[in-house]
Every structure is written in structure tokens, then in C-alpha cells.
Amino acid sequence: MNKPKPILLSIELLLIFSMVACTNPETDEKIVNISIAPDDYPTLSYQDFTVEEMIRLETTEENLMGMDLRVKFSENLMAVMDENKANKLHLFDRRGSYLNAIAEVGEGPGTIRSLRDFEFGKTEEVLVLSPIEDKAKIFKFSKDGNFSEAFELAYSADSFIRLEGGGFLFQGGYNLPFVTHRVVRTDAEGKIQHRYLENDYENVMLPMMERNFFPSDKGVFMLEIFNPNIYLHKADSLTKVLHADFGTYDLPANFWDVDLMDSFGEMNENGFATFKGVFQQENLMVIDIVVQKGRSMSKHILFKRDKDIYKLKADRDDDMVFFYPIGINKKEQVLFLTYRSILEKHAHEFPETFSTDGLPKKGLDYPVILHVRLNEQL
Known part of the structure; x- marks a missing residue:
């Protein structure tokens, strides 16, 4: 039995599915309950944020990228x-200067067969x-x-x-x-030590391209x-x-009982919500929730x-400048990924919040990482 080829997760098309399961017994007192109902929480505006820093990612013909970027930091x-x-990883220093590409996918010497995370x-x-197929390899790449x-x-x-204490967590879908x-969970050499979330889903399930661990x-x-x-x-x-209570954006009642593609049409027509990311540092947590209905895509970022x-x-x-949260730093600043062209548009409309001062105007459009502080007076 051959494993199906992976479908890449695009923000344009969320053909990704999973099912509800728990591992260990919990008590309700330890679980935070949230919803995305229209009036559940105060709604933030741009004026509730302060942009503390902007890091542009130097862009050339060799490292052109879209909006669905997975970014990790050392x-x-x-x-x-x-x-x-x-198909490859791009390395930058922490000031955004481009270094080089590594981990190129291919069939020849110096390449790897696939890149998932x-x-x-x-x-x-x-x-x-x-x-x-039914295995995975971990490769170790130097900066060069x-x-x-x-x-x-x-x-x-x-x-x-x-894991900081040694070993790894892996997710298999x-x-x-x-x-x-x-x-x-494995040790540092890849030997499995613990297993969680038993998989009893028997229908056809396509491999995923998603970030599971934060x-x-x-x-x-x-x-x-x-x-x-x-x-x-x-x-x-x-x-x-x-x-999370996604309300009207919950999965259809028969979602897990019918074929994957048969249920997706109904779900997309009615609309559905799903987690995209969760970031936490000290007392601040950011929960990134995507809602898709037909061709419409929106976010509820809590x-x-x-x-x-x-x-x-x-x-x-309309609001892509604060559409892609990618992390929280130790200063409790939220990191958002946008592009210079999008930031320039908002700088004209909201000059009290956004600025393009210090960002190069010539050349190719490029990603910008915003370090954003939620104002204390809220």
C-alpha cells in the first residue's frame, strides 16, 4: 500500500481534516473555553496596537515567496x-539579511526526497x-x-x-x-517512547501540510x-x-461518516472554522482561527x-497587515508577517499606527515581520 502524495496546505484552500480526540482525563476547571460568536469579546482596532519594530526579509529573484510562510527562529x-x-528552506539573520537556501527537494546529489517541517x-x-512512505528521516543541515x-x-x-529536555514530538495525522x-514522543535518536491520541479513523485521509506544534x-x-x-x-x-465553540462554523454532523470529498462541498458552502496557530509567552496568548466560506477567508485572532x-x-x-501572526517574543510583542506593499497601503490610511520609514522602496516586493505591542490601557 503506497502512501498518498501530500496536499500542500494553502491559506487559499484548507483541504485538511482531523477529528476530535483526547488523551488523558481532564477536569473542566483546567480547560479554557472560547468561542467566536460575534459579541463574545471586545473587538480590537488598529489603534489598540503599537508597531515597535519592522524587520524586512531581503528578497531577490532566488527567494521569492508567497504569503503562506512557516517561520521559525533561533x-x-x-x-x-x-x-x-x-521545496527548500531560506535562511536569514535576525535583521532580515538573506543568507542562502538549504534543504532543496529533488532527486539528484545534494538534495532530499521531501521537505515537510x-x-x-x-x-x-x-x-x-x-x-x-511509512517512515521519516531527520536530516541535520549546517548553515552553509x-x-x-x-x-x-x-x-x-x-x-x-x-523538546528542550531532549527528544522530539512528531505528528502523523x-x-x-x-x-x-x-x-x-521520541528520544534524541528517534526511538519512540510515548504514544498519544490513538488513531481510529478508518476512511481515506490525505496527508497534511500543517504546523501542529507551538x-x-x-x-x-x-x-x-x-x-x-x-x-x-x-x-x-x-x-x-x-x-473552542465554533458555533455555526462547526463541522457538519455527518462529516466523519461520509467520504472526505463528499462532505467538503457542504462544509465549504456553510462555512467552517479551524485553528491555524497558538502562541503564548508569560501572560499573553494569541489564538489564530481561520474561517472560510466559499471563496471568502477571514480571521478571528484572539x-x-x-x-x-x-x-x-x-x-x-482588506486587513492582511494583521492577518498572519507567527509568534510572540520574550517582550510579549506579537509578530505578524505582511508584505511591504500591504504595509504601504495601510500607512496611507492609518499613519498613526503604520509607517514604511526605513523600508527600501526599490526592487521586488518583500515580506516584513512586524513586532507589535497590545496597548496596556485596554
Whole structure:
């Protein structure tokens, strides 16, 4: 039995599916409940934010990328993958200067067979996940592109994260019989030590291109597309810590009982919501929720500060400057990814919040990472 070829997750088309499941018993008191009902939380405007810093990603003909970028950071570097291509990684320094591309996908010498996810290692080498059939390989890349195989994993993984205490978490999706548990924990050499979220989904499920793991100072958060729960991995346990009520954007009642493609048309017509990301640092948590209905794409980005929750609503076409959150730094600044052309438009309309001062005007359009502070007076 051959494993189906992966479908790349695009913000334009969310053909990704998962199902609700838990691992360990929880109590309701430990679970944060949220919703995306219209009047549940105060709605934020641009005036509620302050842009503290702008980092442009130097762009040339060699590293042109779209909007669906997976960005991860080390102390001195940024690694960026275009999720719609997933054919190489681009390395930048933390000021945005372009260094080079590594981990190119191909069939010849110096290439790897597939690229699904990446992580920085302890010494800023880049670890790359390359799944093939019912196994996955982890390659170790130096900054200049030299690489070697770190280990082979007896698990069909789609994403992973390196744990600070040693070892890794891997997520494998719903592709039976290769994946009997959707999440596993391994040691540093890839030996499976713990298994979580038993997979009992028997219909055809396509492999995913999604980011499942998000580090924080409380542990590692794990989410799955179309699962209304967010989990926290800590001390070898995977526990549900957040549940979302998507209301009218919940999955159709028969979603898990019919063929994947048969149910997608109804779901897309009625609209559906799903998690895209979750970021947390100290007392601030940002929960990125995508809503799609037909060709319309919007966001409900929730900001949870202590016990207060605020909502930023953004449309893909109108408000893309605050459409792609990619992290929170140690200063509790939220990082948003946008492009110079989009920022320039908003600088004309909202000069009190946005500016393009210091950003080059000539040459190709390029990504910009905004470091944004939620104003304290809220």
C-alpha cells in the first residue's frame, strides 16, 4: 500500500481534516473555553496596537515567496519555508539579511526526497523532516547547506518539534495503517517512547501540510486542523487545555461518516472554522482561527491577556497587515508577517499606527515581520 502524495496546505484552500480526540482525563476547571460568536469579546482596532519594530526579509529573484510562510527562529537566525512550495528552506539573520537556501527537494546529489517541517537544533544547525512512505528521516543541515542523516524514524510523520529536555514530538495525522497514534514522543535518536491520541479513523485521509506544534514557556502546544481542542505537552503528558465553540462554523454532523470529498462541498458552502496557530509567552496568548466560506477567508485572532480576551477580526483581502501572526517574543510583542506593499497601503490610511520609514522602496516586493505591542490601557 503506497502512501498518498501530500496536499500542500494553502491559506487559499484548507483541504485538511482531523477529528476530535483526547488523551488523558481532564477536569473542566483546567480547560479554557472560547468561542467566536460575534459579541463574545471586545473587538480590537488598529489603534489598540503599537508597531515597535519592522524587520524586512531581503528578497531577490532566488527567494521569492508567497504569503503562506512557516517561520521559525533561533538566537541568530530565521528559517522560512513557503508552505505552498515546500521545496527548500531560506535562511536569514535576525535583521532580515538573506543568507542562502538549504534543504532543496529533488532527486539528484545534494538534495532530499521531501521537505515537510524543520526545527533549529541546539547549535543552530537546522533539523529537517523528510517523510517517505511509512517512515521519516531527520536530516541535520549546517548553515552553509552541508547535511547528513541524523536518524530514521519508524513513523510516518508530517510535523515535529525538538523538546528542550531532549527528544522530539512528531505528528502523523490519520493515515492508517501507517499511523496508529497521531502523536508520538521520541528520544534524541528517534526511538519512540510515548504514544498519544490513538488513531481510529478508518476512511481515506490525505496527508497534511500543517504546523501542529507551538513552543511556549509553559510547554509545547499541539493543535490539529478541524479539531476544536488545543493540547499542551508537558512532562510526558498531552493534556487538553483549550476548547473552542465554533458555533455555526462547526463541522457538519455527518462529516466523519461520509467520504472526505463528499462532505467538503457542504462544509465549504456553510462555512467552517479551524485553528491555524497558538502562541503564548508569560501572560499573553494569541489564538489564530481561520474561517472560510466559499471563496471568502477571514480571521478571528484572539488575544488572551491574563483573564481578559480580545478579538481582532481580519479579512484576507482588506486587513492582511494583521492577518498572519507567527509568534510572540520574550517582550510579549506579537509578530505578524505582511508584505511591504500591504504595509504601504495601510500607512496611507492609518499613519498613526503604520509607517514604511526605513523600508527600501526599490526592487521586488518583500515580506516584513512586524513586532507589535497590545496597548496596556485596554
